[in-house]
Amino acid sequence: MAISNELLSTTLYDIRDKEVDNLYKRTAFLDSCRKLNGVETISGGIKIQRALSFFEHSSLTQLVNGYEPINLSVADTMVPAIYDWTDLVQPVVISEKEESENSGELAIIKILEARMRNVMSHFKRDVNKQILQGGVTAASNLNTLNGVLTGGFLENSAVGTQTGVVGGLSKATAPTRGWSNQFGDAVDAFGTNGLAQMYQIHSGMTNVTAMGQFALAIASGAGFQNYKRVIQANERYVDLKTLDAGRMALAFADGVVEQDLDMPTSASADEEYTMYFLNFDGIKLVIHGDYDFAVKPFETIPTHALRTARVCWKGQLVADHLGSQGVLVDGNTF
Secondary structure: OOOOHHHHHHHHHHHHHHHHHHHHHOOHHHHHHHHOOOEEEEOOOOOEEEEEEOOOOEOOOOOOOOOOOOOOOEOOOEEEEEEOOEEEEEEEEEEHHHHHHOOOHHHHHHHHHHHHHHHHHHHHHHHHHHHHOOOOHHHOOOOOOEOOOOOOOEOOOOOOOOOOEEOOEEOOOOOHHHHOOEEEEOOOOHHHHHHHHHHHHHHHHHHHOOOOOOOEEEEOHHHHHHHHHHHHHOOOOOOEEEOHHHOEEEEEOOEEEEEOOOOOOOOOHHHOEEEEEEOOOOEEEEEEOOOOOEEEEEEEEOOOOEEEEEEEEEEEEEEOOHHHOEEEEOOOOO
8 A cells, every 4th residue: 555645744854854954964054054143044025135234323422521512413324235035946756666666664764764865965065065166057046155256255355356246235335344355365375374364364354343253264175284284383272173973173263164175176276265264143044934944745746657745945145244254265285
């Protein structure tokens, strides 16, 4: 007797919770997002609108004798950044042929578990790669940190020279303290320049923001090893922490450095991104509450000999304050 769509769906719901947890744990960006208040759930809307405050609301008045008039002129300090949603869906499919060749509920459920793990692994791979590197066709509407690409958040140029458009706001015209990311260049010599540039980026992030603090630097494989090599050579204390899913991290300032092989690299030095520096008070992964890897029930497809369910995600990477983020380039060579 065939398993009902209801039982298959209930099984998938149960599997989903564990697999979503694993999805976050296995990547530095997604796991840190979740743990450090970088994930924000909202209930809907045609677009995602963020109210940014860059300009001064009022002016300071110094009192000398106590009778000076106070300057009460005020300005509208709120500027909206607007983002489109990204909708992603991936099916979980089981055919009548598979059901007939695998007798019993347990056998079918094992197939279902394997399919769900596979689907969630693909979700993790594509979402993480698009955020860090960009260029994932199936998730191209999801914003990326890679500022070499159009709309990418973190540009490989100095504050005051950046021209990208993020959330509909141009870095060329918005106040640089809030909407231009910090930038450092190791000039293909991490051993000589890397650590100093990292601290320069960190200092810039700290000085321009009243929002939270630096939390995470995501490094390329070479960048991570170069940083480890530098702090060992300088006899600095290496705080090597074991994180979820066996990930490793090194301490830096008030955060950590982790490696991710999805960091963008290229033969062009201008595209060799060594580290992203992130403050999760100024950057968020916004997710629709009804589509946070939501599982839609199994349905029988009349025109095909199969049944399918869908895993759905609706969200977007948004920025509230790019001045509290940074990027180090050209540090993959020691």
